[in-house]
Amino acid sequence: MEKLYGILKDIEIKSEDIDKKIEEKTKEILKNDGLY
Known part of the structure; x- marks a missing residue:
């Protein structure tokens, strides 16, 4: 279970x-398109 939790994390x-x-x-x- 701990191993699975580590993988999920x-x-x-x-x-x-x-x-x-x-x-x-x-x-x-x-930015490049000048829209931001």
Whole structure:
């Protein structure tokens, strides 16, 4: 059970990272398009 929790926690952290990267990329793209 502990191992599973660790894996889930790891996935959660990774998905947060992905969300942040997507957010940054989106802002970058909008800035380049002059929309932000």
